[in-house]
Amino acid sequence: MHTLVVGAGLAGLAVAVRLRREGWDDFLVLERGHGTGGTWRDNTYPGAACDVPSHLYSYSFALNPHWSRSFSPQPEIQDYIEKVARRHRVRDHQIFDCEVQSARWDSEEQHWNIGTSQGDFIATVLVGAFGALCEPALPDIPGIDAFAGEVLHSARWNHDIDLAGKRVAVVGTGASAIQIVPAIAPQVAELRVYQRTAPWIMPRLDRRYSTAERLACAYVPFYQRTLRAGIYWAHEAQAVALANKPALLRPVELLARAKLRREVRDPEVRRRLRPDYGLGCKRILLSNTYYPTFNLDHVRLVTDGIAEIREKSIVTKDGTEHATDVIVFATGFHVTDSPMYERISGEGGRSLGEVFATVGRRCYKGTAIAGFPNMFLLVGPNTGLGHNSMIFMIEAQVNYLLGALTSMRRQKLRRIEVRASAQEAFYQDLQKKLARSVWNTGGCVSWYLDRHGANTTMWPGFSYAFRRITRTFDIEAYTISR
Ligand code: NAP
Numbered sequence: 001m002h003t004l005v006v007g008a009g010l011a012g013l014a015v016a017v018r019l020r021r022e023g024w025d026d027f028l029v030l031e032r033g034h035g036t037g038g039t040w041r042d043n044t045y046p047g048a049a050c051d052v053p054s055h056l057y058s059y060s061f062a063l064n065p066h067w068s069r070s071f072s073p074q075p076e077i078q079d080y081i082e083k084v085a086r087r088h089r090v091r092d093h094q095i096f097d098c099e100v101q102s103a104r105w106d107s108e109e110q111h112w113n114i115g116t117s118q119g120d121f122i123a124t125v126l127v128g129a130f131g132a133l134c135e136p137a138l139p140d141i142p143g144i145d146a147f148a149g150e151v152l153h154s155a156r157w158n159h160d161i162d163l164a165g166k167r168v169a170v171v172g173t174g175a176s177a178i179q180i181v182p183a184i185a186p187q188v189a190e191l192r193v194y195q196r197t198a199p200w201i202m203p204r205l206d207r208r209y210s211t212a213e214r215l216a217c218a219y220v221p222f223y224q225r226t227l228r229a230g231i232y233w234a235h236e237a238q239a240v241a242l243a244n245k246p247a248l249l250r251p252v253e254l255l256a257r258a259k260l261r262r263e264v265r266d267p268e269v270r271r272r273l274r275p276d277y278g279l280g281c282k283r284i285l286l287s288n289t290y291y292p293t294f295n296l297d298h299v300r301l302v303t304d305g306i307a308e309i310r311e312k313s314i315v316t317k318d319g320t321e322h323a324t325d326v327i328v329f330a331t332g333f334h335v336t337d338s339p340m341y342e343r344i345s346g347e348g349g350r351s352l353g354e355v356f357a358t359v360g361r362r363c364y365k366g367t368a369i370a371g372f373p374n375m376f377l378l379v380g381p382n383t384g385l386g387h388n389s390m391i392f393m394i395e396a397q398v399n400y401l402l403g404a405l406t407s408m409r410r411q412k413l414r415r416i417e418v419r420a421s422a423q424e425a426f427y428q429d430l431q432k433k434l435a436r437s438v439w440n441t442g443g444c445v446s447w448y449l450d451r452h453g454a455n456t457t458m459w460p461g462f463s464y465a466f467r468r469i470t471r472t473f474d475i476e477a478y479t480i481s482r
Pocket of ligand 1: 331
């Protein structure tokens, strides 16, 4: 087979649709889960919804006039993804419940040997669309395995667990937690939210779309495209502050502080909910319901830090023992240390994990890595955005990938590999730009920075700049052989 794609999330689906449209049928998509959708299939926790407006958080080739709200809930997004997969007839190319266990570059045969839970495959090109937010991370807390109650991770919700009347702990206060906390608070007997770092929270301008708006999207020429473009540019403008001029975010901090003052009654709780680092350093969260939840009598904010977990309780560093029936870990994902990195071995048998551990997550255009011929990552290092839709970045990368595949076909190339010099120049330029961004200077600890302290997660600026550099495949940055 020519191209093997690992992952059927938003990125893997975008590749499949594009390959089909270009008449390129010699490809397969392997997916470890039961179906398409990736992170949107997996994150079914109560309150799960997107914090990027739906008209923007959708493929440019599959606009959806039927979004019910400005910020769609998870079931609607998952339904959209499945419809796109059906409409573009990619099902025949997808193999579900098929976990990639290894992918090894064979330098003699010049192809990839892929070992999976459903047997072995050989492919000329490997496309890693396994995503960044897919491998749940549990914190390293002493005694975590001793807990006898129910344990949930935000990305692996078990809907059979009834939270009604239970004493529930939510660990973490990131994008997932701030959606879960207000959604489960009405059911539970007691809710304790364990906060390590207070997030910045801004209003969520969410509303239902009227029938007239939806009809206009469906039938008025250019209405939806214009709406989408307006949302895109309004978001794009934020890149100036986040990536270049964090000082511009100071007035926004005042707005966020005023919101906190308005929404939380107890001054002591308010004080502990106030972030002590620059807005934007971590993802800016959107919610109208998170802060008011702390006004409920049965909800408590715990900020003393978790010392250990026991059979029926969580013990904080001040020695208090909090009786607990269910623990919800909303503690994020293995982003810079994806387990997939250990499974992929390139030239000389070196794994991606080994290479990244030695030199950091150096990557060319978030897509190609020296030492890994005929391999392309989607949503790879330094493609993350704090201000716009990741689908925009995915489509740009898919375009670049198609350029590479077309060059290989036209020039009958068997092997292409990005030059180490091109990768290094690209990486150094990125790091220089990121040095002035709020992610590097905002005074917080975040998963945007890897263990070497380098920001190998975020794209430093406008998303259209990324689209510009991925518009055409620059074969001169690669070594090639026939
Ligand atoms: P996250 O942003 O990584 O947040 C993890 C939370 O767990 C943080 O508050 C972290 O605290 C806390 N934590 C980790 N270890 C802890 C420990 N030992 N004790 C106490 N707290 C601990 O994860 P996430 O909320 O799942 O979000 C991940 C990403 O998914 C987001 O950045 C976003 O890109 C995406 N997401 C998007 C949406 C959406 O609406 N589109 C919704 C959910 C998620 P620290 O801050 O101190 O590290």
